Amino acid sequence: MADKQADSFTRAKTALASINGRVEKARRRFGAPPDHVQLVAVSKTFDAGQIEPFLAAGQRVFGENRVQEAKDKWPDLRERYPDLELHLIGPLQTNKAREAVALFDVIQSVDRDKLAGVLASEMERAGKRLPCFVQVNIGGETQKAGIPIDEAVAFVERCRSEHGLDIVGLMCIPPDGVPAGPYFAQLAALARTAGVTGISMGMSGDFETAIAMGATHVRVGSALFGKR
Numbered sequence: 635m636a637d638k639q640a641d642s643f644t645r646a647k648t649a650l651a652s653i654n655g656r657v658e659k660a661r662r663r664f665g666a667p668p669d670h671v672q673l674v675a676v677s678k679t680f681d682a683g684q685i686e687p688f689l690a691a692g693q694r695v696f697g698e699n700r701v702q703e704a705k706d707k708w709p710d711l712r713e714r715y716p717d718l719e720l721h722l723i724g725p726l727q728t729n730k731a732r733e734a735v736a737l738f739d740v741i742q743s744v745d746r747d748k749l750a751g752v753l754a755s756e757m758e759r760a761g762k763r764l765p766c767f768v769q770v771n772i773g774g775e776t777q778k779a780g781i782p783i784d785e786a787v788a789f790v791e792r793c794r795s796e797h798g799l800d801i802v803g804l805m806c807i808p809p810d811g812v813p814a815g816p817y818f819a820q821l822a823a824l825a826r827t828a829g830v831t832g833i834s835m836g837m838s839g840d841f842e843t844a845i846a847m848g849a850t851h852v853r854v855g856s857a858l859f860g861k862r
């Protein structure tokens with residue numbers, strides 16, 4: 635048992651060092667300042683026992699895409715690692731907003747007025763003002779979440795002035811099967827126009843490209859935890 639634990643710790647440490655090394659190399663090449671890029675370790679589908687070695691190895695920022703799954707896994711881990719930071723990176727239904735506000739530290743998937751309004755009142759009720767990202771449907775795909783590109787800047791403004799949310803950045807998931815670079819460049823330009831500094835983009839297959847385009851948060855799952 636102890637050997638098995640030591641093995642999974644070593645594996646987590648190695649995987650983290652490898653991804654952090656690649657993040658750092660891409661950051662330097664792009665010329666961004668140190669600490670410009672935050673690694674969000676996407677732990678969806680992996681259980682608490684598989685996540686803990688990554689906490690033990692020093693990773694503190696994680697992403698989950700479902701409220702219920704996060705509720706099953708994270709409260710216990712948080713007791714042991716109170717300084718961890720949990721990001722919601724998946725679609726959020728308004729009837730789950732209260733739980734999301736209780737469980738998460740950052741909401742990356744704000745994409746419509748109704749949700750923004752409900753989140754704002756739940757945060758007020760909980761006495762918490764969580765940093766939020768606006769998710770943009772950067773590929774204009776009907777099946778994907780996110781605010782349309784041409785509505786994004788006005789939506790950020792409404793989130794701030796009407797709903798009172800703390801919008802810190804934009805997030806996107808580009809279309810599958812085509813080079814992501816142009817979409818990343820477009821999200822970065824949109825963030826400048828909207829006056830936000832956070833840019834959450836890039837996953838296991840393309841996070842270095844995302845960093846070259848100005849990502850501040852890369853969301854890496856399978857390259858760290860293995861195949862889902």
Ligand SMILES: *Cc1c(COP(=O)(O)O)cnc(C)c1O
Pocket residue numbers: 676678699723724807836837838839853854855856857
């Ligand atoms: C699953 C997921 C990721 C991580 O994807 P990998 O390809 O495993 O790195 C990133 N962002 C979102 C929104 C996800 O749902």
